[in-house]
Amino acid sequence: MATNYDFLFETSFEQSNKDAKRPHVTLTYAQSLDGKIAGRHGQQLILSGAQSMTATHILRLRHDAILVGIGTVLNDDPRLTVRLTSDDLPKGSGPIRHPQPIILDSKLRFPLTAKLLLPTSPTKPWIFTSPIHSDSQKKANLEALGAKVFFLDLDLSGHISLEGLFSTLWENNMRSVMVEGGASVISSFLKSGLVDSFLLTIAPVFVGKDGVSAVEDVEAAPEFDDISYHPLGRDTMMVAKPRYIARS
Numbered sequence: 207m208a209t210n211y212d213f214l215f216e217t218s219f220e221q222s223n224k225d226a227k228r229p230h231v232t233l234t235y236a237q238s239l240d241g242k243i244a245g246r247h248g249q250q251l252i253l254s255g256a257q258s259m260t261a262t263h264i265l266r267l268r269h270d271a272i273l274v275g276i277g278t279v280l281n282d283d284p285r286l287t288v289r290l291t292s293d294d295l296p297k298g299s300g301p302i303r304h305p306q307p308i309i310l311d312s313k314l315r316f317p318l319t320a321k322l323l324l325p326t327s328p329t330k331p332w333i334f335t336s337p338i339h340s341d342s343q344k345k346a347n348l349e350a351l352g353a354k355v356f357f358l359d360l361d362l363s364g365h366i367s368l369e370g371l372f373s374t375l376w377e378n379n380m381r382s383v384m385v386e387g388g389a390s391v392i393s394s395f396l397k398s399g400l401v402d403s404f405l406l407t408i409a410p411v412f413v414g415k416d417g418v419s420a421v422e423d424v425e426a427a428p429e430f431d432d433i434s435y436h437p438l439g440r441d442t443m444m445v446a447k448p449r450y451i452a453r454s
């Protein structure tokens with residue numbers, strides 16, 4: 207039986223509150239049955255099977271921007287492109303458009319050799335960094351390779367401020383952003399109260415205690431409404447709307 211991806215085209219990734227002046231935020235990643243997103247010492251794992259990987263690429267197609275932390279760039283050297291065939295898309299779909307890669311990198315550790323900066327990379331990254339820690343020569347070198355470097359304030363935990371990030375993305379016409387990870391970024395977004403859609407791929411494997419947990423601290427994690435589950439080959443995708451409640 208052919209896999210049904212209709213739910214991904216029927217889900218809206220537009221901001222419902224038009225006054226919010228920030229992009230719609232989708233948090234999506236793949237985890238094992240024991241809640242791990244990577245192996246020992248962060249070893250990259252291909253947890254998603256073919257069908258759920260296609261679903262991830264459909265999600266990339268449906269968003270203006272795709273965001274990861276510098277930890278994921280240093281560890282995985284991702285491309286963050288849309289790689290789909292016409293068979294994966296509804297009839298009459300337009301040409302493939304790649305999302306704008308967004309990287310949170312307060313110390314400007316982004317490698318000049320990253321795949322995202324290769325001439326073959328269709329959309330060069332926007333790197334969000336802090337004016338305090340960043341070296342101006344590194345900024346110039348990154349920009350010479352096509353990256354755009356934005357300066358933002360840090361929040362109280364010393365990370366790039368998500369509020370500042372969202373305003374800048376909005377001003378730059380980014381209306382939807384897909385957050386892929388990694389672990390620190392997933393936790394920051396879950397805690398932020400700013401996630402509008404949550405799509406989790408669950409792969410039927412155990413990684414074990416040495417793997418990297420998707421979420422370490424669930425103190426400020428949301429509850430969920432409008433939950434649905436979608437079989438994608440051997441995997442399952444959970445789709446839900448986060449609801450933040452005050453905890454005592």
Ligand SMILES: NC(=O)C1=CN([C@@H]2O[C@H](COP(=O)(O)OP(=O)(O)OC[C@H]3O[C@@H](n4cnc5c(N)ncnc54)[C@H](OP(=O)(O)O)[C@@H]3O)[C@@H](O)[C@H]2O)C=CC1
Nearest residue numbers: 235236244248275277278312365366387388389390391394
């Ligand atoms: N299974 C899956 O779907 C996915 C798995 N992964 C895995 O995740 C792992 C990487 O996770 P991790 O090491 O936690 O790295 P992350 O990709 O989460 O990057 C974390 C770094 O981003 C920077 N940062 C800047 N601003 C923020 C912010 N507001 N919130 C959080 N981080 C911020 C910090 O570095 P600085 O202080 O220098 O700015 C921080 O250390 C890899 O093993 C990768 O394979 C990644 C994506 C998806």
Ligand SMILES: Nc1nc(O)c(N)c(N[C@@H]2O[C@H](COP(=O)(O)O)[C@@H](O)[C@H]2O)n1
Nearest residue numbers: 236251252253254262282284285286287
């Ligand atoms: N959906 C999904 N399933 C997995 O099993 C994964 N390991 C990931 N990882 C994310 O995809 C990035 C790699 O992207 P490219 O293939 O290079 O475009 C990786 O860095 C993680 O963000 N995702």
